[in-house]
Amino acid sequence: MNERHPMTETNLAARDLADVTVLDTEGEAYRLGDAWSEEPAILIFVRHYG
Amino acid sequence: MFCREQIAQLRDVTQEIRDRGARVLAIGNGKPQQAKSFAEERDLDFPLYTDPGLRAYRAAGLRRTVSSTFNLGLVKHGVRAMKSGFRQGAVQGDPWQQGGAFVFAPGDRVLFEQRSDTAGDHVDPRELIDALP
Numbered sequence: 001m002n003e004r005h006p007m008t009e010t011n012l013a014a015r016d017l018a019d020v021t022v023l024d025t026e027g028e029a030y031r032l033g034d035a036w037s038e039e040p041a042i043l044i045f046v047r048h049y050g
Numbered sequence: 051m052f053c054r055e056q057i058a059q060l061r062d063v064t065q066e067i068r069d070r071g072a073r074v075l076a077i078g079n080g081k082p083q084q085a086k087s088f089a090e091e092r093d094l095d096f097p098l099y100t101d102p103g104l105r106a107y108r109a110a111g112l113r114r115t116v117s118s119t120f121n122l123g124l125v126k127h128g129v130r131a132m133k134s135g136f137r138q139g140a141v142q143g144d145p146w147q148q149g150g151a152f153v154f155a156p157g158d159r160v161l162f163e164q165r166s167d168t169a170g171d172h173v174d175p176r177e178l179i180d181a182l183p
Contacts, residue, residue: 014158016109022077022099025086030099032077032106036154040072040161042178045112046056047149047166048078 017043056149056172057092063175064095070182072153077101079147104147112165113148153181 018033035041060074067074075097078085085100101107107114151173153162162181164173 012160013110013152013163014154014160016111017106017152017154018158020101020106020109022101022106023082023085024097024099025082025089027082032099033158035073035075036158037156040070040153040155040182042067042072042074042182043152043154044056044060044074044076044172045107045110045149045151046076046078047147047172048080 054092057094059175061092061095063179066179067182070179072182074178075099077106079104079107107147110150110152110165112150113167114146115148151178153178155183 014036018031020032021029022032024030032043035043057076060076064074073096076094077099078088079101081102082100085098088094089098104114148166148168149172150165151162152160152164155161161183162178164177166172
């Protein structure tokens with residue numbers, strides 16, 4: 001069962017993620033918040049690469 | 051097999067996402083070289099990042115559990131994926147980490163959030179596109 005959070009909690013996930021950095025395929029750092037700072041962004045967290 | 055199915059579904063709608071003035075990106079875990087190999091092998095036309103320390107997964111509130119990996123939902127999703135012709139390759143990354151999907155907009159607006167409970171439990175890309183402004 002997927003969990004849909006009520007609208008009252010909606011700002012939580014984006015703000016928590018904005019300052020987190022991940023690595024690109026060359027190992028360079030990328031700040032996640034840059035993805036949605038100018039335009040909407042769809043983020044897919046995959047379970048694994050298999 | 052579930053990850054490949056999800057990525058294949060996304061590739062079909064990438065242009066539509068861009069036409070709507072939005073972007074799509076994927077985040078996995080494991081080493082950058084694994085992400086690079088996967089991105090090249092799948093010929094991804096959107097960025098793939100990796101979060102080896104699982105900090106982004108944790109910040110996103112995504113689930114990590116042994117028990118949720120083995121249940122009947124997994125069997126059902128596995129049957130669906132196998133009928134589509136996908137096969138499980140070698141698992142790279144944390145096998146207990148579950149995934150999810152989000153749609154964010156400027157100003158840290160959250161338009162959609164979904165946190166998976168089981169392997170194969172991933173959102174239909176159409177729901178993500180419908181969440182775009």
